[in-house]
Amino acid sequence: MARDVPKIMKQGRIAPWLYVSPALLVMVFFIIYPTINTLYLSFRNQDSTQSAAANCIAGEPCWGIFENYRYALTSHIMLTAFRNNLLWILLMVSGTVVIGLLMAVLTDKVSYEPYAKAIIFLPMAISFVGAGVIWKYVYDYSSGPVQIGLLNAMLQALGFEPVSWLTEPAVNNLALIVVGVWMWSGFSMTILSAALKGVPSEILEAARVDGAGEWTLFWKIIVPMIMPTIAVVVTIMVINVLKVFDIVYVMTGGNFGTEVIANRMYLEMYNSFRTGRATAISVVLILAIVPAMIYNIRQFQEQEAMR
Amino acid sequence: MNFNPAKINRVLSELPTHIVVIGFCVLWLLPAIGLLVASFRPFQVIDDSGWWTVLAPPKGATEYQSSCASCHGKDGRAIAAADLTDPAVVKQYPRSLQLMAMLRTDVNGRPHTGDIPVPKVRAAAAIATYLKRISNIENPPRFTISNYQDALVGYRGKRTYTEDCAAGTQPLDLHCNTGDLLNPRGMGRAFLNTLGVTIPATILPLLLAAFAAYAFSWLHFRGRMALFALLVGLQVVPLQMTLVPISRLYAQLGLNGTFLGVWLFHTGFGLPYAIYLMRNFLGSLPTEVFESAYLDGASHWTVFYRLALPLSLPALASLAIFQFLWVWNDLLVALVFLGGKNPVLTYQISNMVTSLGAGWHLLTAAAFISMLLPMLIFLGLQRFFVRGLLAGSVKG
Numbered sequence: 001m002a003r004d005v006p007k008i009m010k011q012g013r014i015a016p017w018l019y020v021s022p023a024l025l026v027m028v029f030f031i032i033y034p035t036i037n038t039l040y041l042s043f044r045n046q047d048s049t050q051s052a053a054a055n056c057i058a059g060e061p062c063w064g065i066f067e068n069y070r071y072a073l074t075s076h077i078m079l080t081a082f083r084n085n086l087l088w089i090l091l092m093v094s095g096t097v098v099i100g101l102l103m104a105v106l107t108d109k110v111s112y113e114p115y116a117k118a119i120i121f122l123p124m125a126i127s128f129v130g131a132g133v134i135w136k137y138v139y140d141y142s143s144g145p146v147q148i149g150l151l152n153a154m155l156q157a158l159g160f161e162p163v164s165w166l167t168e169p170a171v172n173n174l175a176l177i178v179v180g181v182w183m184w185s186g187f188s189m190t191i192l193s194a195a196l197k198g199v200p201s202e203i204l205e206a207a208r209v210d211g212a213g214e215w216t217l218f219w220k221i222i223v224p225m226i227m228p229t230i231a232v233v234v235t236i237m238v239i240n241v242l243k244v245f246d247i248v249y250v251m252t253g254g255n256f257g258t259e260v261i262a263n264r265m266y267l268e269m270y271n272s273f274r275t276g277r278a279t280a281i282s283v284v285l286i287l288a289i290v291p292a293m294i295y296n297i298r299q300f301q302e303q304e305a306m307r
Numbered sequence: 308m309n310f311n312p313a314k315i316n317r318v319l320s321e322l323p324t325h326i327v328v329i330g331f332c333v334l335w336l337l338p339a340i341g342l343l344v345a346s347f348r349p350f351q352v353i354d355d356s357g358w359w360t361v362l363a364p365p366k367g368a369t370e371y372q373s374s375c376a377s378c379h380g381k382d383g384r385a386i387a388a389a390d391l392t393d394p395a396v397v398k399q400y401p402r403s404l405q406l407m408a409m410l411r412t413d414v415n416g417r418p419h420t421g422d423i424p425v426p427k428v429r430a431a432a433a434i435a436t437y438l439k440r441i442s443n444i445e446n447p448p449r450f451t452i453s454n455y456q457d458a459l460v461g462y463r464g465k466r467t468y469t470e471d472c473a474a475g476t477q478p479l480d481l482h483c484n485t486g487d488l489l490n491p492r493g494m495g496r497a498f499l500n501t502l503g504v505t506i507p508a509t510i511l512p513l514l515l516a517a518f519a520a521y522a523f524s525w526l527h528f529r530g531r532m533a534l535f536a537l538l539v540g541l542q543v544v545p546l547q548m549t550l551v552p553i554s555r556l557y558a559q560l561g562l563n564g565t566f567l568g569v570w571l572f573h574t575g576f577g578l579p580y581a582i583y584l585m586r587n588f589l590g591s592l593p594t595e596v597f598e599s600a601y602l603d604g605a606s607h608w609t610v611f612y613r614l615a616l617p618l619s620l621p622a623l624a625s626l627a628i629f630q631f632l633w634v635w636n637d638l639l640v641a642l643v644f645l646g647g648k649n650p651v652l653t654y655q656i657s658n659m660v661t662s663l664g665a666g667w668h669l670l671t672a673a674a675f676i677s678m679l680l681p682m683l684i685f686l687g688l689q690r691f692f693v694r695g696l697l698a699g700s701v702k703g
Contacts (some may be wrong), residue, residue, distance in 0.1 A: 150357065
């Protein structure tokens with residue numbers, strides 16, 4: 001009778017492929033093939049009719065077939081983009097993690113926790129474009145006497161000069177990053193909060209009995225225990241930040257020194273129609289993301305091993 | 308009174324927590340509240356007063372009280388020969404220039420304003436605005452929905468859609484009937500386009516992901532784990548990596564600017580995450596359930612359709628919300644593959660922001676039109692949203 005007991009893992013050879021192939025086909029067509037094609041195009045000239053070396057101008061530096069990468073890695077505007085993306089990573093990742101953790105810890109102690117969390121989380125539901133409009137209104141600057149932007153009106157009320165937040169190179173990147181933090185803190189709060197609630201209360205109680213204060217408890221027990229989760233939040237956030245596009249596109253268009261990699265890629269392709277440069281920039285972008293990707297896959301394998 | 312030092316002590320020690328939590332909530336809400344309030348203010352006032360002044364006296368009221376009220380009275384009717392609520396009188400002084408010229412002219416051989424100094428340009432301009440308000444020449448209400456009407460039909464004129472329609476001076480592309488809601492420049496049309504993009508682009512990847520995830524969790528085939536690891540990696544490939552080849556391909560196939568092109572693109576990009584999440588969910592179901600179904604002689608299809616699919620409804624709900632919000636809020640894909648041919652909400656708004664054609668009254672209303680549905684979905688289905696978020700990033 002052993003034959004009648006179906007081992008669920010052994011059911012025909014073709015059937016499983018019928019289930020996976022539609023999804024696989026779509027992904028091959030829309031992700032894998034274009035990725036390879038992009039790699040190829042990044043070594044071609046601007047309308048991809050010749051090798052990228054054809055773009056070289058006599059008497060000027062030239063990287064031969066890597067000419068597009070010379071632009072993507074050394075041009076002035078791309079260096080600005082790299083600097084800004086780095087700034088975004090540093091400030092937005094730390095901002096969202098710190099605020100997320102703070103709110104996760106503090107809302108845990110209040111009775112209106114669900115409402116407070118919903119408010120912090122709400123910006124996640126709206127588009128970057130919508131958030132861009134909301135904050136452009138907050139940052140609004142007028143050269144006249146009346147400020148309709150909340151921030152400048154507050155500055156004025158306190159006796160300071162109003163600031164043109166989005167065009168002033170000293171502050172405009174920060175102003176954009178604040179929008180990102182506003183949108184994404186809810187995400188890290190939600191995930192960290194779940195991790196916090198997973199810390200066994202017996203451990204905390206035992207530490208309290210031993211006389212540990214709340215501060216020690218937080219740094220010596222809670223933070224180490226949720227460290228893997230913090231690491232996950234950080235990777236996800238780094239990947240998000242590297243891809244940041246909409247906020248910059250809507251609020252400054254990458255002008256006034258706020259350029260980022262993803263926006264430059266869009267402009268090269270759809271404003272200047274330089275296929276070679278645009279694809280080279282996207283290759284640089286994915287290379288920046290690869291370390292995070294490797295980390296993600298490792299994480300997955302570790303979890304698989306623990307199953 | 309029950310004086311309990313321990314209780315008071317506890318409340319005091321909790322106070323900083325409450326202050327920080329409530330402080331952050333206010334900080335988080337304030338920008339959005341500002342936009343919401345502004346979107347209901349008439350266009351005449353939105354550009355020269357902050358949204359927080361919405362309940363303050365109208366522009367010029369204080370200047371009028373200090374410079375004019377002593378003779379003309381609080382309501383402007385005190386001097387019958389110069390009734391300031393009479394539009395015919397006020398019409399002669401539409402701006403500060405005419406008003407100040409008149410104020411400098413003697414009345415009955417005495418300075419017009421007597422001992423009170425003639426107001427400066429700015430104050431005079433404010434008074435002129437105030438006079439138009441009390442004489443009903445231009446008396447905009449405190450709140451109005453006309454911004455929403457204007458944004459929905461794509462009206463970009465100097466007044467409001469309703470006023471223009473009443474006077475018969477509407478722009479050529481508007482006809483003052485319900486058909487205006489489909490005006491390609493309006494947010495009404497963009498709303499429908501966004502729905503048309505989002506609904507299929509949510510259902511399609513979910514369907515394909517359910518099939519694939521079932522195979523990945525309960526069927527055996529060669530290279531299963533390797534393929535799944537690849538899938539996890541695909542999640543992080545940025546959109547930008549594929550835009551150029553796909554738009555070249557679409558140009559050849561004539562798919563640029565079509566809904567079909569966007570549906571397929573979003574399906575391709577939604578799948579890795581959708582399959583990942585679904586597999587995690589399906590894989591965590593007890594093996595016995597599936598084993599007994601096979602023992603009863605059920606086929607793959609029956610097990611999938613009658614067992615796996617109904618059981619994974621919570622995961623499907625989370626995914627549906629994610630994909631819906633992702634597509635609804637997307638700008639980049641819409642910008643590249645749809646553009647102005649079938650404009651969606653995000654595209655229209657980004658156009659309004661970057662062009663000078665639209666003032667804050669239209670922009671604020673348009674932004675809220677685009678946020679309404681996502682916020683309702685989020686608030687109504689928060690449970691599924693959070694569950695999906697947790698399942699995707701930290702496996703339980």
